[in-house]
Amino acid sequence: MFRYAIATGRAERDPSADLKGALAPVVVRHHPAITDPKGIGELLRAIHAYRGQPITEAALKLAPLVFVRPGELRKAEWSEVDLVNGEWRIPAHKMKLPEQHIVPLAKQAIAILRELEPVTGLGRYVFPCMRGEDRPMSENALTAALRRMGYSGDQMTWHGFRSLASTQLNEQGFEPDWIEAQLAHAERNDIRAAYNYAKYLPQRRKMMQAWADYLDGLRLGPSVLRRTA
Numbered sequence: 001m002f003r004y005a006i007a008t009g010r011a012e013r014d015p016s017a018d019l020k021g022a023l024a025p026v027v028v029r030h031h032p033a034i035t036d037p038k039g040i041g042e043l044l045r046a047i048h049a050y051r052g053q054p055i056t057e058a059a060l061k062l063a064p065l066v067f068v069r070p071g072e073l074r075k076a077e078w079s080e081v082d083l084v085n086g087e088w089r090i091p092a093h094k095m096k097l098p099e100q101h102i103v104p105l106a107k108q109a110i111a112i113l114r115e116l117e118p119v120t121g122l123g124r125y126v127f128p129c130m131r132g133e134d135r136p137m138s139e140n141a142l143t144a145a146l147r148r149m150g151y152s153g154d155q156m157t158w159h160g161f162r163s164l165a166s167t168q169l170n171e172q173g174f175e176p177d178w179i180e181a182q183l184a185h186a187e188r189n190d191i192r193a194a195y196n197y198a199k200y201l202p203q204r205r206k207m208m209q210a211w212a213d214y215l216d217g218l219r220l221g222p223s224v225l226r227r228t229a
Helices: 002-006 015-018 036-047 054-066 070-074 107-122 141-148 160-171 176-183 201-220
Strands: 087-090 101-104 132-136
Touching: 036 054, 036 160, 054 070, 054 107, 054 141, 054 160, 054 201, 070 141, 101 201, 107 132, 107 160, 160 176, 160 201, 176 201
Parallel strands: none
Antiparallel strands: 087 101
16 A cells, blocks of 8 residues: 555655564464374273263263364353254354354264253253353363363363364365364355355264264274274
């Protein structure tokens, strides 16, 4: 803009050059995550061996199966969950997206929620705060559990379950569009975003069940069975 102004006689110099180095560079945050199969298996075994509050135990077990954002998981409400049809529909206002986000629930995820239902099912939140059922689980609940299991902040974070799933699903040959849709990454095209909330839903159902079965294999089996695309 300033070069145009100089060329047309509207300015004598480009003052933007004076700002060079004045602004701090944007720091991209990377959430530490375990992404190798051996490490994932060890993490899953640690999660299933963890003994704490039943609500925390359930949230820990569910996190790798659904790999939603931390806030979406801890603020999950029973009214959003359909255990009969195996779906969790997160409202648009929670997602900051034009439409709701559908999370297909594998049979393993449904089993975890059914076991938790007698404990918290009469309340609003799936994972309520231990200090008051009218509030969701605190932001630090699962982080603290990971630390008690021996995982430092440089090894694994709550948000890292998303990176874990994304890395492995891509390596296993699942369609990138399915993975991106399941991660609920914002659609750059606003018009397409308006009707994309259910896009690839049949494929994502199969992918989520295959993912849960794969995690079971890592946790229980001595070898890793890789899915062929």
